[in-house]
Amino acid sequence: MLSKSQLLLLVVGFCLNAAVSADVDCSKRPPFVNPKTCCPMPDFVTAELKEKCIQFNVTAPPPTDGEASGSFESKRRHHHPHPPPCFFSCIFNETGIYQNRNLDQDKLESYLQVVFKDSSDLQTAATQAFTTCATKVVEFEANLPARPAPSPPPGMPFCPHDAGHLMGCVFRNLMKNCPDSIRNDSQECSDMKEFFTKCKPPRGPPPSTEDV
Template sequence: MLSKSQLLLIVVGICLNAAASADVDCSKRPPFVNPKTCCPMPDFVTAELKQKCSKFDMTPPPPSDGEATGSFESTRRHHHPHPPPCFFSCIFNETGIYQNQKLDQDKLKSYLQVVFKDSSDLQTAATQAFTTCATKIIEFEANLPARPSPPPGLPLCPHDAGHLMGCVFRNLMKNCPDSVRNDSQECTDMKEFFTKCKPPRGPPPPFGDDK
């Protein structure tokens, strides 16, 4: 049985946590910090894959008014360009990780052991992110309106690959492993804001894009 002093410490801890939560002002977004500063990790796309898929590494122009309503690229495009769908379709086709809206867990595991070879925690977090997001993307894609034809010269690629990477990136930033996370004040403020406040809609910067 806990002593009175132990019970007091627990109560104080709960009160402090509640006070900390109440201190987050969701109407004031903290200063921008590059997410990869707060959760530093190697690039997800290897140099070899970047070379193989380089011709697809292009971001489509913004949709005209009324197009892509409800899709990830329809909001906040001027802040965060959408991960190029053809580029990530190429990446997934080359690795076999994700095809026809199906995630291959074995190939994902093998690939993560290469790109995140120095962190088993990142491998675990990324596996969980991919598993969660693959299910979400199926539901999301099913509710999208019909897509317009791409501008001349641009290929028509399924957007689920880019959507998946955007979801994985957000998931990893939110659930960055303790062994990797940067606990600076600016990063802590940003994490608390996006954890306790409703995040803005729209995709993050392309996963592993340092351009």
């Protein structure tokens, strides 16, 4: 049985450990690290699919008005370009993975066995991410205010945003729940994971096609 002094040290140690683990300043984002450095995984989109959907892989031009062009969001998009919604719509339509806001589990698992063929752990994590995020996208879009969809920039096609929302959610989920068998546990990666696990993730478009 532990003595009173041993018990006191145990309680103090536990409290200090809890304080350290909770000590994350969410106002200070850690230095940028390429997510695929921390969770090295093969590209989700195959070269064949990129070729089939190449006409949709066109980045929208940045806003031209003074207020928008000087905003944080516009600067973020400028430095970290994101694909248009039509790109992932095309990817999912070609594979049959996600259509009309419905996830086809069989086609998803078949596709993951091809692109993540060297890691069953990654296949499992990606399956869970898609399942979770498909539900979140439905809930997210159900809570959006009823208003007309914004028009796309001139020369850009119009596509629903659910495919982009889904892929962005899946990517973030995989970064946070990267399998131990492939995860990079360097200090910079640990800091980034801790930040995104304990702090509310920023809202924004899905990751660049170079990241998937």
